Amino acid sequence: MSVQKIMVIGAGQMGSGIAQVCAQAGYSVILNDLKQEFVERGFGIINKNLSRQVSKEKMTAEEMEKVLGNLTPSTDLNDAKDVDLVIEAAVENMKIKSKIFNQLDSIAPAHAILASNTSSLPITEIAAVTNRPEKVIGMHFMNPVPVMKLVEIIRGLATTDEVYQTIEDITKTLNKVPVEVNDFPGFVSNRILMPMINEAIYTLYEGVATKEAIDEVMKLGMNHPMGPLTLADFIGLDTCLYIMETLHEGFGDTKYRPCPLLRKYVKAGWLGRKTGRGFYVYE
Ligand code: CAA
Numbered sequence: 001m002s003v004q005k006i007m008v009i010g011a012g013q014m015g016s017g018i019a020q021v022c023a024q025a026g027y028s029v030i031l032n033d034l035k036q037e038f039v040e041r042g043f044g045i046i047n048k049n050l051s052r053q054v055s056k057e058k059m060t061a062e063e064m065e066k067v068l069g070n071l072t073p074s075t076d077l078n079d080a081k082d083v084d085l086v087i088e089a090a091v092e093n094m095k096i097k098s099k100i101f102n103q104l105d106s107i108a109p110a111h112a113i114l115a116s117n118t119s120s121l122p123i124t125e126i127a128a129v130t131n132r133p134e135k136v137i138g139m140h141f142m143n144p145v146p147v148m149k150l151v152e153i154i155r156g157l158a159t160t161d162e163v164y165q166t167i168e169d170i171t172k173t174l175n176k177v178p179v180e181v182n183d184f185p186g187f188v189s190n191r192i193l194m195p196m197i198n199e200a201i202y203t204l205y206e207g208v209a210t211k212e213a214i215d216e217v218m219k220l221g222m223n224h225p226m227g228p229l230t231l232a233d234f235i236g237l238d239t240c241l242y243i244m245e246t247l248h249e250g251f252g253d254t255k256y257r258p259c260p261l262l263r264k265y266v267k268a269g270w271l272g273r274k275t276g277r278g279f280y281v282y283e
Pocket residue numbers: 049052056058119141142143144145146147148189190193225226231235239
């Protein structure tokens with residue numbers, strides 16, 4: 001199946017990154033969000049990223065203009081009427097995602113594939129609100145999207161081989177590496193990453209070491225680019241808690257119980273980098 005026109009829903013950190021890499025690969029991309037100001041903020045992130053590449057001479061100003069020319073802003077879901085692929089990167093909330101997929105199902109052309117960038121919600125459940133569950137799939141990008149090579153591709157129960165293959169091929173055109181996984185809570189990435197982060201928070205909570213020491217052990221001892229507490233701040237502590245709760249509920253196993261300190265920080269509004277404070281303070 002040939003894909004030329006893509007709509008990305010959600011112009012936050014993930015959505016804008018996804019729109020950027022799709023536009024850089026030459027696709028015609030609509031970047032959609034609820035409000036004009038959200039879309040503008042997404043375009044601001046893209047502009048900043050591309051300008052940095054130009055200043056580092058990794059891209060010419062003409063190439064940057066071409067990429068920006070591939071992007072169209074939108075605040076109307078009806079703009080999905082002639083797209084070949086939708087990649088949804090809205091908030092991690094099943095009710096909201098279900099509503100979006102239900103609307104998209106009646107707007108997007110019959111051939112269009114509907115993908116979700118969800119980090120842990122069941123693709124099969126999202127697919128079930130549409131009349132095209134065979135064309136619903138997970139396309140889980142990593143943050144920061146322009147840098148990270150992985151796209152975890154999640155097959156829902158009904159996803160066809162043809163749809164999977166199309167998404168795998170598109171992922172490669174984005175200069176990313178696709179990895180196929182089945183639909184289980186947290187998929188592979190967050191089933192492994194989040195319990196590690198949660199355990200790092202328990203280690204802090206129990207006074208085993210300082211936050212700096214915990215991060216240093218994992219950075220220097222395991223060669224992780226960021227320590228787990230720095231990474232938690234980077235991902236967002238609300239997102240970390242949400243994913244732990246999804247694992248806890250999905251498997252019904254106490255080994256996935258979120259650390260009380262994580263809950264406390266989220267309740268305090270200390271959500272990490274995005275709010276200026278998490279385990280660390282950001283200026
Ligand atoms: N957006 C775009 N580009 C960015 C960026 C951002 N937010 N942050 C850094 N970069 C680029 C820089 O411009 C630089 O590019 P060049 O090589 O072209 O010059 C490159 O990344 C390296 O950046 P820096 O030298 O400034 O910093 P660094 O070497 O410390 O790398 C990092 C920064 C790539 C973020 C690195 O620290 C890292 O890999 N951290 C771990 C990230 C990670 O684990 N992500 C997964 C999170 S989990 C997830 O996303 C899934 C989920 O569901 C929760």
